[in-house]
Amino acid sequence: MNESLVIIGAGHAAGQLAASLAQDGFKGAVTLVGEEPHPPYQRPPLSKKFLAGEVTLDRLYVRPPAFYDKSGVRLMLDTRAVAIDRSARTVVIDGGAALPYTTLVLATGSRPRALPLAGNDLDGVLYLRTVQDVQAIRARLAAGRRLVIVGGGYIGLELAAVAARQKLQVTVLEQAPRLMARGVGPIVSGFYERLHREEGVNVITGTAVSGFAGDDRVTHVVCGEARHEADLVVVGVGAAPNVELARDAGLAVEDGIVVDAQCRTADPAVYAVGDCTRRLHPMLDQNLRLESVHNALEQAKIAAASICGRPPPAMETPWFWSDQYDVKLQMAGLSGGHDTAIVRGSPDSGRSFAVFYLRDGVLIAVDAVNRMPEFMASKALIAARARPDPSRLGDERVAMKAFAV
Amino acid sequence: MAKITFQDNNGKEQTIEISNGLSIMEGAVRAMVPGIDADCGGACSCATCMVYVPDDWRDRLPAKDANEEAMLQFCPHADERSRLSCQINVSDDLDGLRLSLPESQH
Numbered sequence A: 001m002n003e004s005l006v007i008i009g010a011g012h013a014a015g016q017l018a019a020s021l022a023q024d025g026f027k028g029a030v031t032l033v034g035e036e037p038h039p040p041y042q043r044p045p046l047s048k049k050f051l052a053g054e055v056t057l058d059r060l061y062v063r064p065p066a067f068y069d070k071s072g073v074r075l076m077l078d079t080r081a082v083a084i085d086r087s088a089r090t091v092v093i094d095g096g097a098a099l100p101y102t103t104l105v106l107a108t109g110s111r112p113r114a115l116p117l118a119g120n121d122l123d124g125v126l127y128l129r130t131v132q133d134v135q136a137i138r139a140r141l142a143a144g145r146r147l148v149i150v151g152g153g154y155i156g157l158e159l160a161a162v163a164a165r166q167k168l169q170v171t172v173l174e175q176a177p178r179l180m181a182r183g184v185g186p187i188v189s190g191f192y193e194r195l196h197r198e199e200g201v202n203v204i205t206g207t208a209v210s211g212f213a214g215d216d217r218v219t220h221v222v223c224g225e226a227r228h229e230a231d232l233v234v235v236g237v238g239a240a241p242n243v244e245l246a247r248d249a250g251l252a253v254e255d256g257i258v259v260d261a262q263c264r265t266a267d268p269a270v271y272a273v274g275d276c277t278r279r280l281h282p283m284l285d286q287n288l289r290l291e292s293v294h295n296a297l298e299q300a301k302i303a304a305a306s307i308c309g310r311p312p313p314a315m316e317t318p319w320f321w322s323d324q325y326d327v328k329l330q331m332a333g334l335s336g337g338h339d340t341a342i343v344r345g346s347p348d349s350g351r352s353f354a355v356f357y358l359r360d361g362v363l364i365a366v367d368a369v370n371r372m373p374e375f376m377a378s379k380a381l382i383a384a385r386a387r388p389d390p391s392r393l394g395d396e397r398v399a400m401k402a403f404a405v
Numbered sequence B: 001m002a003k004i005t006f007q008d009n010n011g012k013e014q015t016i017e018i019s020n021g022l023s024i025m026e027g028a029v030r031a032m033v034p035g036i037d038a039d040c041g042g043a044c045s046c047a048t049c050m051v052y053v054p055d056d057w058r059d060r061l062p063a064k065d066a067n068e069e070a071m072l073q074f075c076p077h078a079d080e081r082s083r084l085s086c087q088i089n090v091s092d093d094l095d096g097l098r099l100s101l102p103e104s105q106h
C-alpha cells in the first residue's frame, strides 16, 4: 500500500513538517487539514508587526502557497477534523468524509483560554490568536480609544506596546503580582512594568477581573469594586492545548498529547507536534508542554526525520522572544527552579540588561533584554550544562565571548 | 528587483529574482532555497538565515546594525564574510549578488 500521511492542523508546526518531509524525500501522499482559511502562517507577527500594519499577510506564510502544489501536498483549508478512527486509520472531517492514513500527525496547536466570566460574550471582548482575530482588533484600534487588556503575558504586552504607540489609552490588568510571571523572573517583570509605564500604559498587577459590563457592547471591565472604562477589551490569559481529538481517540493526554522524544504517541501510526504536545524534554529533564516557534519547528523536524527513517536533528536549548517597543527580549532555557539569579547591566535604568539563572552552579536559563551576546552565548552554555563563574557573568568588563564553550 | 545567486557547500547554484523591499531571506524562503531555514521569521533572533558574502560585495550591501553584529559574533560558523540574510533588504543595487551557504544549514 502507498503511504499516506495526514496532518491535522495547518499551523506553524504543520507547515514546517510538510517542508521537512519534502526535504527529507518522503515519498507518500501528504494531506494537511486546517480549519483556518490560510495556508500555514507564523503567529509571532500577529501581536507585533502585522498588528501594527507594518507587514502584510503574504509575508507571514511559513512556505509560499506555491510550495504545497509543487511538492504534491494537498491543502484542505477551511476544513475541520472532527474525529479520528484509529482502528480504521481514518480521519473524519466535517461533512462526514473519511481520509485514510498510514501515518497521522496531530498539529492542532493551542487556543486562548477563555475567561468564564459574566459578560464575556459582549461585543468588544476579543482574543488574539489568529489572523482573523487581529483583523477584528485592528479595525477597532483608533487613537484616543480606551483599550483594556486582561492578562499581562507577552501577547497582551505586545498588544499594549502597539496600541500605546497608536495613541490609545491602554490599561493592562494582571492577576499575578507581576507581569509575564510564567515566562520570566521577577527582575525582568519589574523592568517591563517600568517600561510600559514609561510608554504611558496603565499597568495594574494583583487585580482579578470579575466580569465585563455593557448593554450589548462592552463599556467596563469589572474588578470587584473597581470598574475600568473600555471601548475594547482583549483577553490574553494563556493558552490551552487542542487535545480533544486525541483524547476522544483514546490517546494519552495530560495538558497536552503525550509524546516521546521522537514525537510519537503510544500508537505507532500517530505522531503529535507543537503546542498541543507534552513530553519529557530530553535537554531540560522535565515533563513539559512548550508553546514556542522554536519548539514547533524543532518537533516538526524531529517527526519528519523519524517518519523518513533518518537520524534526528541535533536539539537546541529551547528559546523564545518577544518584541515590545524598541525592546527585544530573548529567553533561553527555563528559569523555574533556579537558586541564583545574576544580573548583568541595570534593570532599573535604560533598556538593556540580562539575568542569568543558575541551579547548583549550572546555567539553566537567561532572560536577555536588548542583549544578543548574552542570549547567544547562554544558549550554547545552557546546552553544554556549563558552570560559568557567577561573579564574571555579572561583570560587564568580561566580554560574553570569554565564556564560549 | 534583483537577481541573486545562492551556492550551497557542494557548489550547486540557484539564481532567483527577489522584489525590492523583501529581505533576501524572504526571497529565498519563497523560492525554497534549501539552507535558509529562517526559524524566527526575520526577527534577528535565530541566525538560521546566515549567508556568506564574497569580498567584492561586502561594502556594497547595507551595513550591519548592532543586533546583527552581535548575533553573528556568536554563530558557530560565522566569519567576516557572514551576514544574516533577513537583515538585508533587496533593492536594484543588489542585482548580480552571489551568496554562499554554510554547511551547518543543510
Ligand SMILES: Cc1cc2nc3c(=O)[nH]c(=O)nc-3n(C[C@H](O)[C@H](O)[C@H](O)COP(=O)(O)OP(=O)(O)OC[C@H]3O[C@@H](n4cnc5c(N)ncnc54)[C@H](O)[C@@H]3O)c2cc1C
Pocket (backbone or CB within 6 Å): A008, A009, A010, A011, A012, A013, A014, A033, A034, A035, A036, A042, A043, A044, A045, A046, A047, A079, A080, A081, A082, A107, A108, A109, A110, A128, A129, A130, A155, A242, A245, A273, A274, A275, A276, A290, A291, A292, A293, A294, A296, A319, A320, A321, A322, A323
Ligand atoms: C499572538 C501570538 C504571538 C506569538 N509570539 C511568539 C513569539 O514571539 N515567539 C515564539 O516563539 N512564539 C510565539 N507565539 C507562539 C507560537 O506562535 C506557537 O507556539 C506556534 O504557532 C505553535 O505552532 P503549532 O503549529 O503547534 O500551532 P498553531 O500555529 O496554533 O497551529 C495549529 C492549527 O491547527 C488548527 N486546528 C486545530 N484543531 C483542528 C482541527 N480539529 N481540524 C483542523 N484544524 C485544526 C488550528 O486552527 C491552527 O490553525 C505566539 C503566539 C501568538 C498567538
Ligand code: FES
Pocket (backbone or CB within 6 Å): B025, B038, B039, B040, B041, B042, B043, B044, B045, B046, B047, B048, B049, B084, B085, B086, B087
Ligand atoms: S531569520 Fe532568524 S535571524 Fe534571520
